[in-house]
Amino acid sequence: MHRGGYTCGDDVDLAEDVHPNFVVMGSRVRIRTGTILFGSVGRPLTISDDVYVNAKCVLHGGAAQLIIGNRVTLAVGVAIHTDSGPNTSPLLQKDFPILAKDVAIEDDVWIGDYAVILPGVTIGHGSVIGAGTIVRRSVLAHTVVVGNPQKILRILEHAKLKCYACTPP
Numbered sequence: 598m599h600r601g602g603y604t605c606g607d608d609v610d611l612a613e614d615v616h617p618n619f620v621v622m623g624s625r626v627r628i629r630t631g632t633i634l635f636g637s638v639g640r641p642l643t644i645s646d647d648v649y650v651n652a653k654c655v656l657h658g659g660a661a662q663l664i665i666g667n668r669v670t671l672a673v674g675v676a677i678h679t680d681s682g683p684n685t686s687p688l689l690q691k692d693f694p695i696l697a698k699d700v701a702i703e704d705d706v707w708i709g710d711y712a713v714i715l716p717g718v719t720i721g722h723g724s725v726i727g728a729g730t731i732v733r734r735s736v737l738a739h740t741v742v743v744g745n746p747q748k749i750l751r752i753l754e755h756a757k758l759k760c761y762a763c764t765p766p
């Protein structure tokens with residue numbers, strides 16, 4: 598396995614046991630103990646500014662692009678995957694081929710404890726993903742989703758009215 602380092606902006610705090618592999622981080626990033634971060638040579642995991650990643654998270658990029666926006670919070674045990682592998686069985690790969698798709702977590706998103714984000718998903722800005730939710734489909738901006746299968750709990754209309762990205766100047 599080829600391992601690579603990471604680059605980061607100012608005021609980054611990584612727990613001692615966090616060893617980023619092909620990761621580009623912005624400023625004011627906090628990553629807590631037991632978290633696994635990896636991208637690849639051609640597709641580094643990108644973490645923007647003011648991001649908090651709590652303990653025991655897995656940010657599994659590399660097979661496709663994984664981008665975490667500004668002011669994102671990941672609670673304990675969040676898992677984000679850009680591919681469906683590994684599947685080492687040629688027999689199973691006929692019916693369940695390994696899929697790799699980009700994942701984007703846009704700005705101002707909060708993802709609750711032990712949520713799982715699957716390949717090909719975009720979480721729209723200002724959204725909330727409830728604890729334990731398995732996200733298989735993209736989530737629109739300012740939306741709260743919960744459960745397995747994911748369901749829309751509500752739209753944050755009041756946030757849309759104040760949102761710099763949703764409201765023209």
